[in-house]
Amino acid sequence: MKIAIVLPPGYTFCAVEPNSIETVIRTLSVGSTDEIRVFCETGAKARDDIPVTEIDPGGNRLVRRKRMIGAVKAFAPDYVEFHQHAISASAIAGALKAIPNSLYRHNYVKKPKHLIDRWRNVWRNRSFDSFIFVSEAAKANFLGNYPQYAGRTYAVANPIDASLWPGDPLAKGKTIIFSGRAAPEKGLAPLCDALTEVLPRHPDWKAVLVLNRFGVHGDWAQAQIDKLPATQLTVLKDQPLDAVKAQMKSAAVAVVPSIWEEPFGLVALEAHAAGCAVVSSGTGGLREASSDHALYVAEVTGSALSEALERLIGDDELRVTLAQSGQAFVVDVHTREHRAIQLHQVRMGIARV
Structure with missing residues (x-):
């Protein structure tokens, strides 16, 4: 089957600095027996083996959409998959009505x-x-507001290639890691509140904050960071994926303190695969990502996160057991192969191939 994957405006499908959506697409596409082509804008620093058609982002939105429509038509796919941005996707899909599609x-x-x-x-x-949708939670939320789409709405959880996130739970440094956008909804403020209590009590431990899109919320994020003891803190901003992997590999505990309803929580999968013990807020699809293999907080507050971190720091056996069980869970349940087969079946059903 010929599949066209159309990315939103501004997406370049860069191989070295992908966003989380591009990472999911890439993970599910590697090794596929389908003929997959990604349609995105120019500007990537590097490409990989997944075929890409680049679209010039110049001009107004109507001109850009016309280029995208022409490129997809030239590919003549059996199925078009639009990712994320409903407004631009709707306009393009309307010009490709004869081709089965999904959002x-x-x-x-x-x-x-x-x-x-x-x-x-x-x-x-x-x-x-x-x-x-990327989780049953996100799917259920959508159908709760739009039940008329029940017969044609699916959930395929995000996958992970665990081999790309190696980490031995028995060979970890005394490090607590947070990786995510430097945004209020990601729970950075209550985490920093927790770390201001935890780190001074444990001078042999440190924290690493890997913050993406720092420029968007930089002033706010810096105010949270300034609460923490500088000697026990490393802040990394807008890092390439390999740098994130290296930090996850060495960290003993990963914190996913999202306040908002996480659609799924790819960072939780990455932390599990890297052999971290995970502290999670459990919002949205995070419980689907981690199941029984994370330490959940009842509320996202500094005191609740502090209590969870103290528990893991003070109990080596619990920390290692949680890390090992979480790692085994993602390798068994969230594999690329399993999710790719699931997505292939969904695509085949939509395209009726």
């Missing part, structure tokens, strides 16, 4: 604020044959 959402769809908002979304969704 692949990597986040929760916001509840409509009023009837006009609902009508606008339903009108936009008319361009899509089906919808794919």
Whole structure:
């Protein structure tokens, strides 16, 4: 089957600095027996073996969309998969009506604020044959607001290639790691509140904050960072994926303190695969990502996170057991092969090939 994967405006499908959506697409595409081509904008620092058609981002949005439509038509796919951005995807899908398609959402769809908002979304969704979500939680949330799509909405959890995130739970440094956007909804503030209590009590431990998109919330994020003891802190901003892997490999504990409803939580999978014991807020799809293999906090506060961290720091056996069970869980359940087969079946059903 010929599959066109259309990325949102601004996405370049870079091989060395991918965002989380591009990482999921790449992981699911490697080794596929289908003929997959990714359609994205120019500007990537490097490419890999997945075929890409680059679209010039110059000009107004109508000109850019016309280029994208022409490129996809030239590829003549059996199925088109639009990722994430419903507004631009709807306009392109409307010009490719003869080709079966889906809108692949990597986040929760916001509840409509009023009837006009609902009508606008339903009108936009008319361009899509089906919808794919990255967790059962995100799917259920969508159908709770739009039950009319129940017969054509699917959930395929994010995968991970655990071999790319090696880490031995028995060979870890005394490090607590956070990896994510430097944004309030990711729980950075309560985590920093917790670390201001925990780190001074344990001078042999340190924290590593790997912060993406620091420029967007930099002033706010820096105010949180400034609470922490500098001698026990490393802050890494906008790092390439290999640098994130290296930090995860050496960390003993990873904290995923998201306040908002996480669509799934790829960073939790990465932490598990790297052999970290995981402290999680459990919001949204995070419990699907970690199941019984994370230490969950009842609320995302500094005191709750501090208590969880103290528990893991003070109990070596619990920390290692949690790390080992989480690592085994993602290798067994969240493998690329398993999720790729699941997604292939969904795609085949949509395309009726």
